[in-house]
Amino acid sequence: MKTWDEVPFAGYILEPGNAESYKTGDWRSRQKPVLSQEKCTFCLLCWIYCPDGAIVRKEDAVEIDYYHCKGCGICSYECPSGAIRMKSELEET
Amino acid sequence: MREMVEVRFHGRGGQGVVTASRLLAEAALLEGKRVQGFPAFGAEREGAPIRAFTRISSNPIRVRSQIYTPDVVVVLDPTVIRAEKVTEGLKDDGWLIANTTKEPEELKAGLATKAKVVTVDATRIALELLGAPRVNTPILGTLVKATQLVKLDSVIKVVKSTFSGRLAEVNIKAVERAYHEAKI
Amino acid sequence: MVAGMVLALNGDEAAAYAVKQCKPDVIAAYPITPQTIIVERLSEFVADGELDAEFISAESEHSALSACIGASAMGARTYTATASQGLALMYEMLFVASSFRLPIVMSVANRALNSPLNIWNDMSDTMGARDCGWIQIYNENAQEVYDFTIQAFRIAEDHGVLLPVMVCHDGFIVSHSTEGVETLSDSEVDSFLPPRDPVYPLDVERPVTIGCVGVPEYYPEIKYQQEVATKKSISKIKEIMNEFNEDFGRNYGIIEEYRMEDAEVAILTIGSASGTAKDAVDEMRTEGKPVGLLKLRLFRPLPVKDLRKALSDVKVVGVVDRHISFGALGGALNMEVRAALYEMKDRPHVMGFPTGLGGRDIRVEHFIKIADELLKIAERDMLEEDYRVVGCRGPGCIGP
Amino acid sequence: MALKSLPLHEYLSPGHRLCAGCGEGVTIRQILKAFDEPPIICNATSCLEVSTTPFPYTAWRTPWIHPAFECTGAVAAGIEAAQKALIRKGRKKKWNVVLGLAGDGGTYDIGLQALSGALERGHKFIYVCYTNDAYMNTGIQRSGATPKAAWTTTSPAGRVIPGKTEWQKDLMKIVVAHDIPYAATVSASYPMDLQRKMRKTIQADGPAFILALSPCPRGWRTPPHLTIELGRLAVQTCMFPLYEVENGQYRVTMKPKRKLPVEYYLRPQGRFRHLFTPKTRQDIISEIQAHVDKKWEELQRLEQLT
Numbered sequence: 001m002k003t004w005d006e007v008p009f010a011g012y013i014l015e016p017g018n019a020e021s022y023k024t025g026d027w028r029s030r031q032k033p034v035l036s037q038e039k040c041t042f043c044l045l046c047w048i049y050c051p052d053g054a055i056v057r058k059e060d061a062v063e064i065d066y067y068h069c070k071g072c073g074i075c076s077y078e079c080p081s082g083a084i085r086m087k088s089e090l091e092e093t
Numbered sequence: 094m095r096e097m098v099e100v101r102f103h104g105r106g107g108q109g110v111v112t113a114s115r116l117l118a119e120a121a122l123l124e125g126k127r128v129q130g131f132p133a134f135g136a137e138r139e140g141a142p143i144r145a146f147t148r149i150s151s152n153p154i155r156v157r158s159q160i161y162t163p164d165v166v167v168v169l170d171p172t173v174i175r176a177e178k179v180t181e182g183l184k185d186d187g188w189l190i191a192n193t194t195k196e197p198e199e200l201k202a203g204l205a206t207k208a209k210v211v212t213v214d215a216t217r218i219a220l221e222l223l224g225a226p227r228v229n230t231p232i233l234g235t236l237v238k239a240t241q242l243v244k245l246d247s248v249i250k251v252v253k254s255t256f257s258g259r260l261a262e263v264n265i266k267a268v269e270r271a272y273h274e275a276k277i
Numbered sequence: 278m279v280a281g282m283v284l285a286l287n288g289d290e291a292a293a294y295a296v297k298q299c300k301p302d303v304i305a306a307y308p309i310t311p312q313t314i315i316v317e318r319l320s321e322f323v324a325d326g327e328l329d330a331e332f333i334s335a336e337s338e339h340s341a342l343s344a345c346i347g348a349s350a351m352g353a354r355t356y357t358a359t360a361s362q363g364l365a366l367m368y369e370m371l372f373v374a375s376s377f378r379l380p381i382v383m384s385v386a387n388r389a390l391n392s393p394l395n396i397w398n399d400m401s402d403t404m405g406a407r408d409c410g411w412i413q414i415y416n417e418n419a420q421e422v423y424d425f426t427i428q429a430f431r432i433a434e435d436h437g438v439l440l441p442v443m444v445c446h447d448g449f450i451v452s453h454s455t456e457g458v459e460t461l462s463d464s465e466v467d468s469f470l471p472p473r474d475p476v477y478p479l480d481v482e483r484p485v486t487i488g489c490v491g492v493p494e495y496y497p498e499i500k501y502q503q504e505v506a507t508k509k510s511i512s513k514i515k516e517i518m519n520e521f522n523e524d525f526g527r528n529y530g531i532i533e534e535y536r537m538e539d540a541e542v543a544i545l546t547i548g549s550a551s552g553t554a555k556d557a558v559d560e561m562r563t564e565g566k567p568v569g570l571l572k573l574r575l576f577r578p579l580p581v582k583d584l585r586k587a588l589s590d591v592k593v594v595g596v597v598d599r600h601i602s603f604g605a606l607g608g609a610l611n612m613e614v615r616a617a618l619y620e621m622k623d624r625p626h627v628m629g630f631p632t633g634l635g636g637r638d639i640r641v642e643h644f645i646k647i648a649d650e651l652l653k654i655a656e657r658d659m660l661e662e663d664y665r666v667v668g669c670r671g672p673g674c675i676g677p
Numbered sequence: 678m679a680l681k682s683l684p685l686h687e688y689l690s691p692g693h694r695l696c697a698g699c700g701e702g703v704t705i706r707q708i709l710k711a712f713d714e715p716p717i718i719c720n721a722t723s724c725l726e727v728s729t730t731p732f733p734y735t736a737w738r739t740p741w742i743h744p745a746f747e748c749t750g751a752v753a754a755g756i757e758a759a760q761k762a763l764i765r766k767g768r769k770k771k772w773n774v775v776l777g778l779a780g781d782g783g784t785y786d787i788g789l790q791a792l793s794g795a796l797e798r799g800h801k802f803i804y805v806c807y808t809n810d811a812y813m814n815t816g817i818q819r820s821g822a823t824p825k826a827a828w829t830t831t832s833p834a835g836r837v838i839p840g841k842t843e844w845q846k847d848l849m850k851i852v853v854a855h856d857i858p859y860a861a862t863v864s865a866s867y868p869m870d871l872q873r874k875m876r877k878t879i880q881a882d883g884p885a886f887i888l889a890l891s892p893c894p895r896g897w898r899t900p901p902h903l904t905i906e907l908g909r910l911a912v913q914t915c916m917f918p919l920y921e922v923e924n925g926q927y928r929v930t931m932k933p934k935r936k937l938p939v940e941y942y943l944r945p946q947g948r949f950r951h952l953f954t955p956k957t958r959q960d961i962i963s964e965i966q967a968h969v970d971k972k973w974e975e976l977q978r979l980e981q982l983t
Contacts, residue, residue, distance in 0.1 A: 009477060024692055049703055051701070068691035118455050333758055337791075481739070
């Protein structure tokens with residue numbers, strides 16, 4: 001870890017958005033959202049309602065960014081077409 | 094002139110006592126002297142007896158205390174003499190300059206001082222010329238006449254730069270009249 | 278007013294005039310006696326078009342300094358002024374300004390703190406704020422206020438410093454006293470003080486996060502970096518003062534000695550009391566008493582080495598504080614001077630004399646009493662009391 | 678305007694450490710989508726500030742400064758003033774929007790003075806108060822924004838006193854009293870309404886204010902997936918009506934087709950549990966309903982009057 005003469009000036013953070021490298025996906029303890037591309041209508045509600053920016057919007061589809069998804073389940077609850085199902089993390093492992 | 098002259102002004106809040114001390118300092122500054130002009134700092138409001146001070150010296154002034162043994166005392170308000178010990182600490186060879194209708198001897202009789210007493214009816218001068226009893230400028234004329242602490246011309250210059258237009262004009266007239274009407 | 282002349286200015290006006298010549302971009306302030314004249318003059322300069330700056334009439338001192346922090350973080354040259362309760366209300370933000378390394382300049386017209394309400398001078402305000410990471414410069418008269426307000430911007434903005442600076446002058450005694458002030462011309466100020474060159478301003482092209490959460494894993498490193506910078510600023514401050522001296526024919530130092538050559542006892546003062554003390558020293562000297570004076574101009578960072586050097590040959594030092602640090606050893610200055618000298622081999626005795634509290638006039642006579650006390654200590658070679666209050670009626674004090 | 682038209686940029690990056698399901702995360706993400714280029718942000722001490730900037734990480738892709746808790750209005754004022762001066766003197770090229778962000782504690786309570794001062798002086802900036810109805814950052818203590826009867830750790834639902842005994846402060850009225858060009862309430866549950874209002878704040882010639890209800894799973898004692906649903910219920914019950922005040926003119930922007938009883942909003946939240954168990958406190962629920970009805974009618978009257 002950085003010493004006092006190595007930390008940036010006055011504790012400023014000079015790399016905007018470097019929190020992106022921090023894996024909040026590890027916070028998921030119970031369930032993870034799983035997206036069914038067939039059912040998805042690309043309405044983008046999951047994208048706009050995600051607190052973590054963990055729904056990645058592509059040209060004509062969305063993807064779930066598990067590196068950052070905290071598993072809150074908003075996307076699944078709000079999805080009008082039932083395209084996102086919450087699956088147990090235990091099931092995964 | 095002594096190396097340092099200390100002047101104490103007495104008057105009431107709203108009479109321009111602090112301005113008088115400042116104008117005198119500024120006049121001396123024009124003559125290349127070292128000066129201090131400052132109020133006896135207080136929270137007094139209009140009408141309360143207040144003091145202000147001026148120091149004039151040919152050398153740098155370092156002392157920053159108030160003035161306790163003045164060479165000159167200037168009284169802007171005749172009634173303040175009843176309320177304040179205006180002659181306290183006044184040097185025996187000093188001057189008391191007072192705005193009053195009384196003659197110098199008459200005033201001196203009621204005061205415990207050996208200093209020279211000079212009087213002027215500055216209130217009348219101020220009322221006639223300024224239309225208000227603002228005696229802080231005229232009394233400087235009397236002070237100059239009596240003590241020659243600074244030149245009359247210096248006071249006039251400072252008054253000119255402090256006030257503008259007609260106000261400067263009448264104030265200068267007031268200074269000049271009080272200079273000539275000084276009862277020494 | 279014409280620049281480059283001797284002008285009749287009181288301490289507050291001297292500060293305002295200097296600030297005008299330093300061309301700040303943003304001024305944010307709240308009126309408080311005895312500083313008010315400064316912000317009145319500055320708002321007049323802005324209203325008359327003599328100063329091109331944004332003037333924010335903040336709704337409190339806390340907001341005034343907060344606005345300065347925002348403005349300074351944007352890269353603007355930023356100024357504020359306050360006193361007493363106002364500085365106390367800013368207290369939280371003082372740390373923020375220095376931790377962000379923002380070169381804000383602030384005038385403080387020193388004034389006592391409530392209660393009882395007291396608008397008069399003492400240094401309870403800035404002495405209480407001594408650990409906030411600001412550079413503190415104390416001035417004796419209006420001339421120094423003028424000269425050091427200009428130097429303060431240069432010091433604060435120097436890339437080898439980047440710290441906020443408090444330029445202190447005693448309320449009323451200096452703030453409201455008219456004196457002759459030898460001013461510089463605008464172009465002289467311009468040549469001494471280049472425009473600010475901000476290091477990491479808030480900039481959309483280069484986004485920076487200022488004011489993160491300093492987790493325990495990093496807080497000490499961030500703070501020690503600040504401590505090193507603060508300590509290191511002493512040499513830069515000296516450098517800038519020397520340049521100012523050379524450019525404009527002044528003779529300033531971070532501490533100043535007066536008749537110290539063969540002094541056996543020394544009075545140590547700060548602020549306007551220094552002048553009165555000099556008169557007292559002269560009087561003592563005519564009586565053959567070996568008294569000298571040390572005037573401390575830079576209190577933060579504390580010039581420890583300079584103090585040790587200046588006081589290495591005296592037997593006793595009397596430290597004249599202008600406030601009380603309740604329940605300790607008199608005033609902060611006394612404690613710090615004592616601490617600074619403690620590891621010297623032949624250290625002098627150090628006694629504190631808190632005085633001039635809440636506007637009580639300090640006279641030449643007071644300093645003569647102090648000096649006599651110091652000579653007695655020198656004779657006894659023993660200190661009986663850590664401090665004694667001067668200018669206070671009653672047992673244990675040296676009278677009014 | 679449709680969701681598809683909103684920009685892809687994420688000025689608040691993923692990897693921030695707000696709780697799962699945090700209303701602030703959604704709200705701030707949506708708010709930043711109204712900007713075509715990054716605003717200059719000053720942020721009050723709050724959950725948002727703490728969770729987005731633990732050194733050496735920052736989730737911000739905008740210039741961002743956090744000085745303290747209560748000074749957001751004042752810091753924004755300083756930033757705005759500096760920009761004006763620097764642009765005028767040719768040291769800065771173009772204007773950037775100044776965005777103040779603060780929670781309910783930093784706005785309703787400790788920061789109210791700085792906000793009021795900045796609004797009164799008319800600085801051109803946007804102030805967003807994201808309210809989660811309590812001091813969540815310090816562990817769920819009551820604030821001036823806490824609704825009546827809500828449990829918090831300093832307004833506990835005790836055997837004698839059933840949660841907070843006072844009504845929520847009507848902050849909008851205070852803000853509107855400053856006669857600023859634009860003020861509005863928003864909810865992330867209504868993203869397009871939020872976008873439209875945010876875009877108005879950017880256009881406003883002077884201070885603009887946004888009050889955003891930001892559900893807090895931890896403090897409200899609700900499951901994280903209900904965050905958007907609760908925002909919706911707050912609007913549908915008229916507990917948190919969506920409206921705007923543009924140059925003094927009130928306009929309700931979201932009128933529920935069928936105004937739901939407040940119980941719909943209260944019942945799912947653990948912070949109101951004591952109103953339903955062990956026995957239903959119909960007296961308090963009715964009191965809240967009456968209060969909401971009164972405020973809702975008052976709002977509609979203001980809409981008609983202005």
